[in-house]
Amino acid sequence: MERTGDLTKKQQQAYQTRKKLLDAGSEMFLIHGFQKCTMTQIIKKAQVGYGTAYVYFPNKDTLFAELIDHIVVEMKEVANIPFQPTSTDEAIDQIYHQTLNFLTAGLSKKKVFLVIEEAIGLSPIVHQKWQNVRDEFTQSIERDIRFVQEQGLAKKEIIPAIIAKSWFHMNEQMLWELIKNEDFDVSEIARNITTLYTKGLYY
Amino acid sequence: MERTGDLTKKQQQAYQTRKKLLDAGSEMFLIHGFQKCTMTQIIKKAQVGYGTAYVYFPNKDTLFAELIDHIVVEMKEVANIPFQPTSTDEAIDQIYHQTLNFLTAGLSKKKVFLVIEEAIGLSPIVHQKWQNVRDEFTQSIERDIRFVQEQGLAKKEIIPAIIAKSWFHMNEQMLWELIKNEDFDVSEIARNITTLYTKGLYY
DNA sequence: ATCATATGTTGACATCGTGTCAACATATTA
DNA sequence: TAATATGTTGACACGATGTCAACATATGAT
Numbered sequence: 001m002e003r004t005g006d007l008t009k010k011q012q013q014a015y016q017t018r019k020k021l022l023d024a025g026s027e028m029f030l031i032h033g034f035q036k037c038t039m040t041q042i043i044k045k046a047q048v049g050y051g052t053a054y055v056y057f058p059n060k061d062t063l064f065a066e067l068i069d070h071i072v073v074e075m076k077e078v079a080n081i082p083f084q085p086t087s088t089d090e091a092i093d094q095i096y097h098q099t100l101n102f103l104t105a106g107l108s109k110k111k112v113f114l115v116i117e118e119a120i121g122l123s124p125i126v127h128q129k130w131q132n133v134r135d136e137f138t139q140s141i142e143r144d145i146r147f148v149q150e151q152g153l154a155k156k157e158i159i160p161a162i163i164a165k166s167w168f169h170m171n172e173q174m175l176w177e178l179i180k181n182e183d184f185d186v187s188e189i190a191r192n193i194t195t196l197y198t199k200g201l202y203y
Numbered sequence: 204m205e206r207t208g209d210l211t212k213k214q215q216q217a218y219q220t221r222k223k224l225l226d227a228g229s230e231m232f233l234i235h236g237f238q239k240c241t242m243t244q245i246i247k248k249a250q251v252g253y254g255t256a257y258v259y260f261p262n263k264d265t266l267f268a269e270l271i272d273h274i275v276v277e278m279k280e281v282a283n284i285p286f287q288p289t290s291t292d293e294a295i296d297q298i299y300h301q302t303l304n305f306l307t308a309g310l311s312k313k314k315v316f317l318v319i320e321e322a323i324g325l326s327p328i329v330h331q332k333w334q335n336v337r338d339e340f341t342q343s344i345e346r347d348i349r350f351v352q353e354q355g356l357a358k359k360e361i362i363p364a365i366i367a368k369s370w371f372h373m374n375e376q377m378l379w380e381l382i383k384n385e386d387f388d389v390s391e392i393a394r395n396i397t398t399l400y401t402k403g404l405y406y
Numbered sequence: 407a408t409c410a411t412a413t414g415t416t417g418a419c420a421t422c423g424t425g426t427c428a429a430c431a432t433a434t435t436a
Numbered sequence: 437t438a439a440t441a442t443g444t445t446g447a448c449a450c451g452a453t454g455t456c457a458a459c460a461t462a463t464g465a466t
Contacts, residue, residue: 010433010442017443038423049445054425088405121324145404154404162395163404169376170369177368192365200403201348201357201366202291213413213462220414241452252416257454412463421453427446434441 018056020046025063030111034064034119034126061125068119068126071112072133078105079137083144088153092198099171100190106175107186113179134172138164167197221259223249228266233314237267237322237329264328271322271329274315275336281308286347291356295401302374303393309378310389316382337375341367370400 007015024046028037039060043053057063078101085091106113119126142164148154170193178184210218227249231240242263246256260266281304288294309316322329345367351357373396381387 008434008442013433014443039425040423050447051426051445052443055443059425091405121330127324148405155398155402158398158404159391159395162392163399165380166373166377166396166399169372173372173376174369188362189365192362193369195358195361196366196369196403197399198403198405199358200399200401201361202294202351202401211413211463216462217414242454243452253418254416254455255414258414262454408466410463410465413461415460416456416458418456420455423452424450426448426450429445431444432442434439436437436439 017046017048017052020048021053021056021063022067026067029064029067029115034060034115034122059125061119061123064119064123065126065129068116068129071109071116075102075105075133076136078102079140083147085148085153086151088198091148091153092194095198096190096194099194100187102171103175103178103186103190107178110179113175117176117179134168138168141168170197220249220251220255223251224256224259224266225270229270232267232270232318237318237325262328264322264326267322267326268329268332271319271332274312274319278305278308278336279339281305283343286350288351288356289354291401294351294356295397298401299393299397302397303390305374306378306381306389306393310381313382316378320379320382337371341371344370373400 021042024042025037028042028045031037032041037060039053040050042060042063043050046053053063057066079098081094081098081101083091083094083098085094116126116130120130121127142160145154145158145160145164149156149158149160174189174193178186178189224245227245228240231245231248234240235244240263242256243253245263245266246253249256256266260269281301284297284301284304286294286297286301288297319329319333323333324330345363348357348361348363348367352359352361352363377392377396381389381392
């Protein structure tokens with residue numbers, strides 16, 4: 001029995017077939033969007049038998065969900081900058097840059113996120129996957145809020161869990177908005193929502 | 204030719220058939236959800252011929268979109284309370300009550316909104332319809348922000364269009380959150396996001 | 407009252423995407 | 437080398453959609 005890197009020939013073949021399908025998927029989804037892209041298209045592109053696809057992925061949604069994983073990793077890196085401000089001004093400055101990074105990173109993958117947004121709505125499986133991403137971001141924000149509350153920089157009457165959700169949603173919504181609406185200025189949006197988040201609308 | 208209320212017999216028949224379909228739709232969508240509810244089900248419930256449905260509605264989405272209309276009207280009423288505060292405290296108080304009303308109204312129609320949320324993701328037509336609703340709400344908020352800015356109550360460096368969008372999204376997202384998550388307190392959420400919106404997180 | 411026409415209704419049918427499955431091919435291993 | 441495990445395949449059944457030619461009846465002009 002021949003082996004390469006602890007994988008048997010059969011296993012390698014299986015791995016390759018799987019990869020073929022994922023590659024074909026990431027290409028076809030981008031071309032046709034989530035809804036209009038059919039399994040048949042992906043299968044043809046991947047040059048495998050029809051039934052083969054269903055050996056590796058129970059359905060289109062699961063195949064797509066796996067494609068998302070890779071992109072999410074990159075987004076997380078942006079948010080995982082350490083956050084330990086010692087003054088309000090410092091905190092606000094850091095939040096502004098984090099927001100700007102997040103929006104800019106997303107905007108640079110416009111096409112991909114357009115398809116992701118479509119899929120989130122269409123597929124419960126993808127929706128669930130995205131909800132997990134949201135939760136991770138939100139928890140990270142929640143920690144930051146608790147930190148500045150303990151430092152005495154932020155209002156203590158505010159519930160971190162609620163505000164973290166709200167703040168992340170503001171960011172996410174603005175990302176979707178930017179992706180679909182070219183005529184917005186990223187830094188202006190980042191500045192505005194940061195001000196709202198940190199200082200509020202009223203004097 | 205017989206007539207009743209300026210409608211010919213044929214027209215009445217057509218009107219009734221249409222209504223039958225809408226009634227059947229609002230019943231079946233609520234039972235099965237948007238995705239799983241099929242035209243065949245609605246048609247059977249309405250007791251009309253299969254093809255008949257397609258005379259009045261080109262597809263399931265359009266039928267559903269028409270059902271939404273009615274609900275949206277009620278939501279708009281909540282938001283159309285006149286807003287002319289003379290002090291910051293008054294403004295904040297009014298915003299809090301508006302938010303609370305909005306969330307409570309939505310929550311009281313939980314099941315309906317669950318289906319609507321599903322449909323928004325699934326159907327571009329419904330999505331578009333909902334986007335119009337968003338725009339109307341947002342424009343109303345934008346006017347309010349301009350007003351308090353002119354009164355010298357609110358920060359002038361903030362761009363109303365951006366903040367109005369953000370604020371409405373916070374409300375909307377919290378509504379979806381409340382609908383799916385029983386264990387949240389409506390008034391607590393209203394209080395928290397109102398504070399964030401008006402006063403910000405930091406001192 | 408009659409009848410041509412407009413309006414409304416109908417279900418059989420073609421189409422399309424999905425997911426399954428029994429059969430096949432080849433690698434593995436005893 | 438033979439039995440078994442692993443991987444591949446496309447024909448098929450299914451379910452939902454939207455169309456269409458035929459049908460039924462109301463309308464309104466003569």
